Amino acid sequence: MKKIQMVDLQGQYQQIKETVDNSIQEVxxxxxxxxxxxxxxxxxxxEDYLDVKHVIPCANGTDAxxxxxxGLGLEQGDEVITADFTFAATVEVIALLKLxxxxxxxxxxxxxxxxxxxxxxxxxxTKAIVPVHLFGQVANMDAILEIAKEHxxxxxxxxxxxxxxxxxxxxxxxxxxxxIGNVGTTSFFPSKNLGCYGDGGAIFTNDDELAHTLRxxxxxxxxxxxYHDVVGVNSRLDSIQAGVLKAKLPLLDSYCEARRxxxxxxxxxxxxxxxxxxxxxxxxxxxxxxCNCHVFHQxxxxxxxxxxxxxxxxxxxxxxxxxxxxxxxxxxxxAYKDTRYKExxxxxTNNLIKTVISLPMHTELDTExxxxxxxxxxxxxx
Ligand SMILES: *Cc1c(COP(=O)(O)O)cnc(C)c1O
Numbered sequence: 001m002k003k004i005q006m007v008d009l010q011g012q013y014q015q016i017k018e019t020v021d022n023s024i025q026e027v028x029x030x031x032x033x034x035x036x037x038x039x040x041x042x043x044x045x046x047e048d049y050l051d052v053k054h055v056i057p058c059a060n061g062t063d064a065x066x067x068x069x070x071g072l073g074l075e076q077g078d079e080v081i082t083a084d085f086t087f088a089a090t091v092e093v094i095a096l097l098k099l100x101x102x103x104x105x106x107x108x109x110x111x112x113x114x115x116x117x118x119x120x121x122x123x124x125x126t127k128a129i130v131p132v133h134l135f136g137q138v139a140n141m142d143a144i145l146e147i148a149k150e151h152x153x154x155x156x157x158x159x160x161x162x163x164x165x166x167x168x169x170x171x172x173x174x175x176x177x178x179x180i181g182n183v184g185t186t187s188f189f190p191s192k193n194l195g196c197y198g199d200g201g202a203i204f205t206n207d208d209e210l211a212h213t214l215r216x217x218x219x220x221x222x223x224x225x226x227y228h229d230v231v232g233v234n235s236r237l238d239s240i241q242a243g244v245l246k247a248k249l250p251l252l253d254s255y256c257e258a259r260r261x262x263x264x265x266x267x268x269x270x271x272x273x274x275x276x277x278x279x280x281x282x283x284x285x286x287x288x289x290x291c292n293c294h295v296f297h298q299x300x301x302x303x304x305x306x307x308x309x310x311x312x313x314x315x316x317x318x319x320x321x322x323x324x325x326x327x328x329x330x331x332x333x334x335a336y337k338d339t340r341y342k343e344x345x346x347x348x349t350n351n352l353i354k355t356v357i358s359l360p361m362h363t364e365l366d367t368e369x370x371x372x373x374x375x376x377x378x379x380x381x382x
Contacts, residue, residue, distance in 0.1 A: 001368050004360050006321040007191040011364035016247060023243035036239035042246040046202065049249060052179040054211035056203040057237035058218050061160040061187020064201040066093040067235060068183045069128070071203075071214040072154050074099050078127040082158075083113040084330050084349040086132040090158050091330050100125070103331045103341065108348045109280040111300070112139035117345070119147060128154040131181070133162035135325075135358075136193065136259070136297035138177045138283040142170050145180070155181030159204075161297035163194045164256045168284055168291055177293075178204050183214075188237075188245055193259070193297050194252050196241040258363040259296040262370060266299055266359065269374035275381040277302035277355075298325055302355040303381070311380055312357060318376050323358045 005011070013020065027038055039057055046055045058064050074080065076098040082090050084103040094101040104117040111134050118129065129148055131139035139157075148155045159178030163186050166174045178184030186192075188200030205211050213230075216223045221232030237245075263279070270276045279300060283293035303311055308324075315322045329349040331341040343350065359373060 001372060002366065004320055004369050004373065005362065006323060006360050007362045008364040009190055009195070012362070015364075016251065019247040020244055023247040024240055027239045027243045033239050034236060036242070038239050038246055039237055039242040042237075042242040042249070043202075045246060045249055049252070050176045050179050050204060052176070052204045053206045053208065054204065054214075056205075056211060056214045056218060057242065058201045058203060058235040059237065060199040060235075061185060061189065061192075061201040062089040062093060063218075063233065063235040064185035064187065064203045065089060065130075065156070065158060066096065067214055067217050067233065068156050068185050068203050069093060069097055069099065070217050070233075071210055072128065072156070072182065074127055074154075077125065079123060079125040080128045080130060081113075081118060081121050081126060082130040083132050083134070084346055085111055085326065085352055086134055086158070086330065087160070087326065088330060088333065088335075089160075090130055090132055091336055094130070095336065099127075101336065102126070103336070105346045105348045106134075106352070107140075108351075109282055110137055110139070111135060111352065112137060112283075113144070114348065115140055115143045115147075118144070122147070122151055122153075126151065126153060128156055130156045130158055132158040132160075133165065133177050135279070135294075135300055136162045136165060137279075137281065137294040138162055138165050138167040140283060140285055141167050141180045142284055148181075154183070157181045157184035159184045160187035160189075160192060162295055163192070164252045164292075165295040166292040168288075168293060170284060179206065182207060183210060188241065193255060193295055194245065194248060196244045196248075198238070198241050200237045200241045200245065201235075202237070255363045256292065256295040258365075259361060260292075260294070262361060262365045263294075263296045263299050265367070265370045266374060269370075269378065270301065273378055273381055275303060275305040275307070276377075277304060296361055298358045299361040300325065300356050300358045302352070303357055304355060305381065307381065308355055308357055311377065314380050315373075315376060320373055320376060321360055324353075324356060325358050327353055329353055
């Protein structure tokens with residue numbers, strides 16, 4: 001059996017080596033390392049793939065979130081609501097911009113922002129909602145858009161984990177994750193579903209005016225060379241990374257499919273184990289097993305018999321990598337503690353941090369590996 005990896009970047013590279021190498025060579029041949037033609041080409045290809053008017057490439061997913069919030073003109077004291085159960089980057093940029101982060105609990109089935117908790121958190125100071133499409137599953141955008149409309153709030157989708165996912169609205173129309181709110185952001189960190197070989201990120205929007213503003217902000221606030229209209233940042237996707245991404249983008253759908261297939265294998269293997277809760281795919285509120293609203297950036301189980309930590313160690317001993325995403329609720333983190341937060345308002349997150357475990361999930365998992373992983377887990381949790 002091949003050694004099991006949490007994310008098998010080397011195995012994936014070997015499958016696409018020629019295209020990626022050629023793409024990188026093209027950049028070396030042209031020596032246009034910053035804002036080269038491949039950056040434009042990748043931008044255009046991603047706009048077509050996502051069916052969105054504007055893609056603004058930038059240096060990483062955290063910058064993408066920060067620049068999106070700067071572009072919307074959010075100001076000190078404005079409240080921005082996001083999920084308590086996510087990677088810290090989401091709340092970090094809110095705090096960094098001196099906006100007021102408001103963390104709310106998540107849904108016990110999808111682990112995405114809880115709609116009732118979101119409604120309760122709205123005050124006259126609320127300006128934006130940041131749904132995170134956690135672990136690759138799109139948040140309930142029907143409900144989020146409705147709330148945003150009612151209260152005139154911006155919606156910023158943190159789509160670092162769900163690029164390629166489709167959201168199906170209640171009326172049956174489909175839209176790519178990240179292109180539904182006023183603005184969406186993503187990360188091309190190597191282990192993300194569309195990863196480059198370094199850092200990278202992008203911002204998506206259908207709003208022409210916002211796109212123009214964002215293009216200036218990523219480039220030192222310049223709209224005309226050496227004229228700085230607003231305070232900006234320096235955040236670029238470099239040409240080599242764009243070359244890697246251009247080579248990998250045509251494979252994204254097949255990558256999503258490979259992840260869903262691995263998830264299906266896991267789901268079947270664990271279906272009858274009373275100590276395990278498998279992921280629910282129910283973005284729009286209804287359980288769906290065939291839709292593409294979950295692209296499994298992570299495959300995350302809940303272990304209900306209190307043996308999560310023992311399982312974690314047991315699997316590591318057997319050579320099966322696994323991880324706890326996330327071990328601490330954001331509202332309990334030193335950096336983000338706030339006297340406004342009451343423990344009783346976070347029952348779901350407080351439970352998840354004790355029960356979740358994420359299994360190896362990538363595009364190169366084979367049946368032999370999946371069988372070994374699932375048998376190791378079911379025999380331990382008999
Ligand atoms: C990875 C990630 C980010 C940050 O992306 P970087 O490219 O690492 O800066 C932001 N939000 C979420 C939910 C992520 O998973």
